[in-house]
Amino acid sequence: MKENGKNKREWVKTAAIIFLSVMLVLTFFSQSIMNYSLPEVATSYAQSGTITAKIRGTGVVESGDPYEVKVTETRKVSSVAVKVGQTVQKGDVLLYLEDAESDELKEAKKALEAAQDEYELMLLTAEITSSNIYSATEGVSVDVYRKQITNAQAAVKKAEEAKKAAEEAKKAADAAVPSNPEGVSYEVLVGQIEQAIKDHETQIAYESSDAVKAQDEINVNNKQNALSNAEAAVATAEENYNAAVENGSDEETVNNAWAAVLNARSIRDTAQNEYNQAVAVKDGRPVTVANLQANLETWKLRLYNLQKDQTAATTTTDAGKKAAEEALAAAAADLETKEAELKALVDNIANVIKLEQLLDKIDDAQKTVDELTEKSVNATVTADIAGTVTQVNVTAGNNTSAATPVVVLQPEGAGYTLSFSVTNEQAKRLAVGDKADLVNAWRYDEVEVTLASIKPDKQDPGQKKQLTFNVTGNVTAGQSFSVSVGQKSANYDIIVPNSAIREDSNGKFVLIVESKPSPLGNRYMATRVDVEVLASDDTQSAVSGALNGYEYVITTANKPVEAGKLVRMPE
Numbered sequence: 001m002k003e004n005g006k007n008k009r010e011w012v013k014t015a016a017i018i019f020l021s022v023m024l025v026l027t028f029f030s031q032s033i034m035n036y037s038l039p040e041v042a043t044s045y046a047q048s049g050t051i052t053a054k055i056r057g058t059g060v061v062e063s064g065d066p067y068e069v070k071v072t073e074t075r076k077v078s079s080v081a082v083k084v085g086q087t088v089q090k091g092d093v094l095l096y097l098e099d100a101e102s103d104e105l106k107e108a109k110k111a112l113e114a115a116q117d118e119y120e121l122m123l124l125t126a127e128i129t130s131s132n133i134y135s136a137t138e139g140v141s142v143d144v145y146r147k148q149i150t151n152a153q154a155a156v157k158k159a160e161e162a163k164k165a166a167e168e169a170k171k172a173a174d175a176a177v178p179s180n181p182e183g184v185s186y187e188v189l190v191g192q193i194e195q196a197i198k199d200h201e202t203q204i205a206y207e208s209s210d211a212v213k214a215q216d217e218i219n220v221n222n223k224q225n226a227l228s229n230a231e232a233a234v235a236t237a238e239e240n241y242n243a244a245v246e247n248g249s250d251e252e253t254v255n256n257a258w259a260a261v262l263n264a265r266s267i268r269d270t271a272q273n274e275y276n277q278a279v280a281v282k283d284g285r286p287v288t289v290a291n292l293q294a295n296l297e298t299w300k301l302r303l304y305n306l307q308k309d310q311t312a313a314t315t316t317t318d319a320g321k322k323a324a325e326e327a328l329a330a331a332a333a334d335l336e337t338k339e340a341e342l343k344a345l346v347d348n349i350a351n352v353i354k355l356e357q358l359l360d361k362i363d364d365a366q367k368t369v370d371e372l373t374e375k376s377v378n379a380t381v382t383a384d385i386a387g388t389v390t391q392v393n394v395t396a397g398n399n400t401s402a403a404t405p406v407v408v409l410q411p412e413g414a415g416y417t418l419s420f421s422v423t424n425e426q427a428k429r430l431a432v433g434d435k436a437d438l439v440n441a442w443r444y445d446e447v448e449v450t451l452a453s454i455k456p457d458k459q460d461p462g463q464k465k466q467l468t469f470n471v472t473g474n475v476t477a478g479q480s481f482s483v484s485v486g487q488k489s490a491n492y493d494i495i496v497p498n499s500a501i502r503e504d505s506n507g508k509f510v511l512i513v514e515s516k517p518s519p520l521g522n523r524y525m526a527t528r529v530d531v532e533v534l535a536s537d538d539t540q541s542a543v544s545g546a547l548n549g550y551e552y553v554i555t556t557a558n559k560p561v562e563a564g565k566l567v568r569m570p571e
Contacts, residue, residue, distance in 0.1 A: 038568040039559035041526070043513055043552040049495040051535045051542045054484040055430065056439075057420035061471055061479040065415075067385055068405035069094060073104040075379065079396045082407065085476060088383045094407050095381040095394065112365035119358040152342040159335035166328040193303045200296040207289045216282035223275035230268035237264040386412045390477035408477075416471040418449065418481055421457045425534055427465035429486050430454060436469055436485035447473035449483050492534060492542035493549065500553040501533065501541055508533060510543070511561060513552040513569070526554060528563035 078096040082088060206212060241257040249257075391408035400406055410416075436449040449469045457464035469483070500510045509530045516523040531545035554561060561567060 038566050039557045039561050040568045040570060041513065041554045041557040041561060042570065044497050044500065044555050046494050046496050046510075046512070046547050046551045046553050047549055048491070048493050049540070050489050050491050051495065051540060052489045052537050054537060055422055055426045055467075055486045056482065056484045057422065057467065058480060058482040059418040059420040059469075061416050061418050061475050061477055061481060063390055063408070063410045063416060063477045065411055066390065066477075067387060067409040067411050069381065069383065069407040069409065070402060070405050071095075071097075071381055071400040072402050073400065074402070075400050077394050077396050077398055077400065077406075080392060080394065082389050082392065084389050084392055086389045087387070088389060088409070089386045090383055092383045093380045094383055094389075097379040097381065097400075108365060108368040112362065112369055115358060115361040115365050119362060122354065122358065149342075152338070156335070156338045156342050159331070159338040163328070163331040163335045166324070166331040169324045169327060172324075190303065190306060193299055193306065197296060197299045197303065200292050200299065204289055204292045204296065207285055207292065213282075213285070216278070216285065219278040220275070220282055223271065223278040227268070227271040227275045230264070230271040234261070234264040234268050237261040381406060383407075383409065385409060388412075388476070410477060416475055416477065417452070417468055418471050418483070419466055419468045421459070421464045421466050424463060424465055426486075427454050427467070429490070429535070430467070434485050436483040439482040439484065445474045447471065447475055447481075449481070449485075451485060490535065490542075494543050494545070494547045495540050496543060496553050497555050498536060498539055498541050499555040501531070501543070506530070508543075510545075510547075511554040511563060512547075513554060513567065524567050524569055526561050526563055526565055526567050 075097045078098045080095055081093045088094070237257070237260045241254070241261050244254050244257045387409035389407060390410045391405070393404055393408075394400060394406045430451060432451055432453060434451040436451065438444060438447060438449060449471050451467060452470045453468045454465050455468070456462075457466045467485075469485075471481070475481075496510060502509055502511065507530060509528050511526045512529055514525050514527050516525055529545050529547060529551075531543040531547070534542040534544055536542070554567070557567070
């Protein structure tokens with residue numbers, strides 16, 4: 001019994017020791033255990049350096065000056081005589097067409113009938129004279145029409161000038177006023193005289209009023225009182241001066257007393273003048289009234305004579321206005337007649353021209369019918385130039401379309417082009433005339449590719465440029481070539497391996513390794529940094545972004561790596 005209890009205690013003790021030992025081991029080796037579960041990454045320094053950039057792109061070879069062969073009629077193709085890549089000479093048959101009345105021939109016949117109907121309708125509905133029909137059919141010279149219209153226009157212009165002159169004459173007559181020797185209108189002069197009479201009457205009433213007489217008496221009395229006061233002040237100042245001299249006062253006192261005398265005398269003299277003026281005004285009132293009355297009679301007589309002259313002058317002016325009005329009416333009537341004659345002439349000529357146009361339209365429609373009728377049998381399509389067939393867009397049994405060329409030829413001696421787009425930054429490192437290298441050049445015989453132009457890309461003109469290359473040698477339209485161009489070296493602050501560049505829907509980026517200290521040692525985390533690729537060669541790329549240089553960028557990993565996740569560095 002005791003033995004079993006002892007064994008049980010030993011077993012518990014042993015289990016506890018084992019458990020503690022395992023926990024201790026796990027604690028010390030947890031870092032290593034976790035590291036083995038993390039992706040192991042390979043890294044490289046982000047550092048400055050030189051890139052010898054080659055810009056690469058792929059494009060399809062196109063004809064530099066393609067010649068399109070079109071059939072303007074809708075015709076069924078009997079057979080095709082050429083194939084893509086075949087060389088043809090001018091005049092060689094390209095297509096055979098079936099014998100048939102084309103849709104265009106049917107439409108041409110309808111157009112001919114419509115033109116004939118339109119001509120007949122005009123003869124019935126318009127004011128057409130036999131002279132119009134003769135002129136249209138015989139083809140009267142344009143010079144005859146031109147001379148007729150020129151003469152009619154000259155007559156209208158002359159009538160317009162006459163009317164304009166009559167309008168100016170009437171305007172002057174309407175503005176005319178009876179003249180007088182003084183050079184102003186009677187109305188103005190009468191107004192001036194009437195105002196002068198009114199002013200004189202007002203002044204006479206004022207000068208003769210009892211109020212003015214009373215005011216004159218008051219002014220004389222006031223001025224007389226002021227004069228008396230001034231004389232008394234002079235007497236007082238003189239007495240003060242004499243007293244100062246007799247008393248032997250000092251010089252300053254004597255001088256001040258004398259200055260007071262002079263000032264008092266000046267005030268007295270002013271008062272004397274004002275008194276004299278007041279008396280003169282009072283005594284002169286009757287004379288002023290008499291003079292004003294005499295002048296008033298003179299103004300009244302002048303007004304009477306002026307009004308008599310005005311009546312006579314107004315009669316003459318009114319007669320001139322009536323004559324000017326009659327002359328204007330006659331000139332306006334003459335202009336209206338000349339304009340009507342010109343319109344009739346223009347309408348007549350327009351009828352002739354319309355008839356001529358309809359006859360020409362009938363002739364053209366008839367020619368089209370004749371030409372299409374001739375082409376409806378044994379018709380072929382031939383090459384207008386020598387060259388190489390690059391496209392055949394129809395097959396036997398199909399109809400042609402005026403909108404689509406049946407055959408496209410590469411003219412003999414014409415070149416080819418190839419285009420693709422690059423970024424603005426890449427385009428800055430290129431120049432027109434740069435030679436491009438073909439990828440897998442060994443597969444092609446004597447093919448040369450030269451940069452011909454650098455222009456904004458129509459799809460993204462703000463960010464990209466379109467490179468167009470001239471292609472010479474043994475090539476055909478439709479071939480796809482991959483080329484590289486540019487050999488200019490440049491220094492960049494940040495260069496990383498091409499394998500470090502990653503891309504998703506948000507753009508290009510790199511993952512850098514950042515060290516995070518922990519109680520059990522350093523941890524390493526992958527952090528995303530968005531970048532823009534500035535230039536690339538076969539192994540490296542120059543980038544710009546939130547990089548300072550000498551960061552560790554992840555190039556490869558044994559497991560997928562995500563930004564914000566822990567990674568394991570190689571031992």
